[in-house]
Amino acid sequence: MICMIKATNVKKVYGGGKDFAETLAINNLTIELKQGEFTAIMGPSGSGKSSLLNILSGFDQPTSGEVVIQGQNIHTMTGDELALFRRSHIGYIFQEFNLLDSLTIQENVMLPMILNKETTAHMNKKALGLMELLGISIIKNKYPYQVSGGQQQRTAVCRALINDTSVIFADEPTGNLDSKASKIVLECLRKTNETYGTTILLVTHDPFAASYSEKVLFLKDGSIRTQLYKKGTQEQFTKEILDHLAFLEEDDYDI
Numbered sequence: 001m002i003c004m005i006k007a008t009n010v011k012k013v014y015g016g017g018k019d020f021a022e023t024l025a026i027n028n029l030t031i032e033l034k035q036g037e038f039t040a041i042m043g044p045s046g047s048g049k050s051s052l053l054n055i056l057s058g059f060d061q062p063t064s065g066e067v068v069i070q071g072q073n074i075h076t077m078t079g080d081e082l083a084l085f086r087r088s089h090i091g092y093i094f095q096e097f098n099l100l101d102s103l104t105i106q107e108n109v110m111l112p113m114i115l116n117k118e119t120t121a122h123m124n125k126k127a128l129g130l131m132e133l134l135g136i137s138i139i140k141n142k143y144p145y146q147v148s149g150g151q152q153q154r155t156a157v158c159r160a161l162i163n164d165t166s167v168i169f170a171d172e173p174t175g176n177l178d179s180k181a182s183k184i185v186l187e188c189l190r191k192t193n194e195t196y197g198t199t200i201l202l203v204t205h206d207p208f209a210a211s212y213s214e215k216v217l218f219l220k221d222g223s224i225r226t227q228l229y230k231k232g233t234q235e236q237f238t239k240e241i242l243d244h245l246a247f248l249e250e251d252d253y254d255i
């Protein structure tokens with residue numbers, strides 16, 4: 001399998017100025033994600049999940065170490081190069097859906113394409129195809145405040161995919177959703193992964209959400225403590241993740 005993301009000896013230290021104590025958020029972490037892999041990251045509060053996601057996605061710089069996505073070192077790019085690279089290769093989904101209330105659902109989906117100056121016909125075709133796939137074409141002319149949280153998050157998934165992105169970073173994408181809407185959004189992520197071979201990195205506290213992945217990395221104190229690979233059914237995997245969390249909790253994992 002082709003390597004999609006490789007992070008080597010990544011370290012992130014916050015603070016350390018005259019009046020601020022240092023916090024070691026990521027501790028010499030090395031990680032490799034293959035093309036088309038669906039990976040989840042779990043860990044207690046403060047273990048470094050968001051810091052890692054921000055560094056892997058180019059939102060933040062590591063203190064040391066390197067991150068290579070599709071063969072390109074993202075932290076040696078200029079600001080403009082990185083912005084262009086992120087827009088064309090990387091999609092983001094956040095806990096807050098981050099849609100623009102002044103745009104319709106379809107316009108929100110097309111927004112990253114508008115920034116790329118695509119033709120209207122191409123944008124419409126692409127957006128409608130994605131919205132159809134994820135079951136939200138019926139609300140295309142509504143505004144975000146007129147649709148449910150789950151529909152807003154599915155809009156965010158379509159927006160993340162619109163530029164044929166090869167990687168999606170999702171930070172607690174079901175954190176604001178009830179269990180029914182969460183399941184629909186997670187099914188959409190799975191469909192995306194299976195249909196387009198999109199590499200997905202999902203940060204979550206929820207073992208059920210993590211069970212949609214094929215590999216769970218458990219983070220503690222900025223290091224990967226263990227990895228769990230999916231074997232058997234999703235139900236079995238959820239139970240295995242729960243058992244693993246209980247084991248790690250006993251081992252002072254402190255979820």
Ligand SMILES: Nc1ncnc2c1ncn2[C@@H]1O[C@H](COP(=O)(O)OP(=O)(O)OP(=O)(O)O)[C@@H](O)[C@H]1O
Binds near residue numbers: 048
């Ligand atoms: N901008 C910042 N400045 C200083 N310290 C920070 C900053 N961002 C995070 N930290 C610290 O770095 C460590 C890792 O934080 P991070 O947000 O990555 O953890 P997390 O696992 O995502 O936590 P949570 O599950 O609560 O969101 C924590 O000790 C946190 O307090």
